[in-house]
Amino acid sequence: MTRPSPLDTALGYAARGVPVLPLRGKLPLLPAAHQPGDPLYQQCRGQCGKQGHGVHDATLDLDQLRAWWQRWPRANVGLRCGIGFDVIDVDGEQGRHSLQRLLAEHGGGVPIGGPRVRTGSGGWHLYVAPTGLPDQIGVLPSVDYRAADRYVVAPPSRHPSTGQRYQWVPGRELDAPLGEIPAALRERLTLRQPDRQPAPVLTVRPAEPDHPYGRAVLEAETAHIAGARGPGQGRSGERNQVLWEAARNLYNLVAGGVLDEATVAGELERAADACGLLGDEPRQTQRTLASARQVGMAHPRGIPQRPASRVRGHARPNADASHHPPFHPDRDPDRARER
Numbered sequence: 001m002t003r004p005s006p007l008d009t010a011l012g013y014a015a016r017g018v019p020v021l022p023l024r025g026k027l028p029l030l031p032a033a034h035q036p037g038d039p040l041y042q043q044c045r046g047q048c049g050k051q052g053h054g055v056h057d058a059t060l061d062l063d064q065l066r067a068w069w070q071r072w073p074r075a076n077v078g079l080r081c082g083i084g085f086d087v088i089d090v091d092g093e094q095g096r097h098s099l100q101r102l103l104a105e106h107g108g109g110v111p112i113g114g115p116r117v118r119t120g121s122g123g124w125h126l127y128v129a130p131t132g133l134p135d136q137i138g139v140l141p142s143v144d145y146r147a148a149d150r151y152v153v154a155p156p157s158r159h160p161s162t163g164q165r166y167q168w169v170p171g172r173e174l175d176a177p178l179g180e181i182p183a184a185l186r187e188r189l190t191l192r193q194p195d196r197q198p199a200p201v202l203t204v205r206p207a208e209p210d211h212p213y214g215r216a217v218l219e220a221e222t223a224h225i226a227g228a229r230g231p232g233q234g235r236s237g238e239r240n241q242v243l244w245e246a247a248r249n250l251y252n253l254v255a256g257g258v259l260d261e262a263t264v265a266g267e268l269e270r271a272a273d274a275c276g277l278l279g280d281e282p283r284q285t286q287r288t289l290a291s292a293r294q295v296g297m298a299h300p301r302g303i304p305q306r307p308a309s310r311v312r313g314h315a316r317p318n319a320d321a322s323h324h325p326p327f328h329p330d331r332d333p334d335r336a337r338e339r
């Protein structure tokens, strides 16, 4: 029995109304249209007319799909979630246990049903009717929820580490009626929804730089950079993005008077050296740092103001236009997450 080619499979998904994008491993294959420092970085969803916007490249255009897979015949197949379906992404036995526990405790044991994929890493993708709820990594231990603006790796893709194919469970192909999200899981996704839009944080400017809050952020951000992985160590190109986001966060604090600029510049260089980036790509690294400094300095951020504390003296409240949680730099929403 011959297996349909990735192209034929991709065309089949699109013909059923599921937007498709080509992947390399689990990541979008098309190079990103916008890099850190570009004003459209993380803002543009394809309005510029170019390709390279992650899940937003996903299309129903059969000619486009033919062109992509003629160019990259072995590309993996990504399916956009949130339109035709959402996906409960169950990671291995641990994920299966946490989902089963939730269903046993709250679900009355009702099966979820619907199309189902055995992933190339020994997990499961459960296709359920779209809910309009946002995606959530770790909605349960080892269980993610993939919805609008996310995608899943679909059959006949191969897992990048194991080499195993993603396969539809026999009789549970995409034609099967969609499953229903368990009420208990829907409740968890709904409860956590406000987390996604944190209220703006009021910050204050300290009297002098080198504030303990700033030092703690500096330590965490530089440790993050130093631990970032380079090409061939997981997500390639991660180091540059980690460096840019960390540097931007730190220069926000320099502009807000929390940290000393020379200290930050020196520590960033040391961390970029520690992860190998400075040695591998010295010029790109300096450009990244310069761009992050420019963006960061334009948006001063002070120390977070405790609700009960009062602002005195020279300190002034500083509504923060560009707050990014320093310990959890935002990931590029276009580089949709997959594990």
Ligand SMILES: [Zn+2]
Pocket: 033, 034, 040, 044, 045, 046, 047, 048, 049, 050, 053
């Ligand atoms: Zn664009």
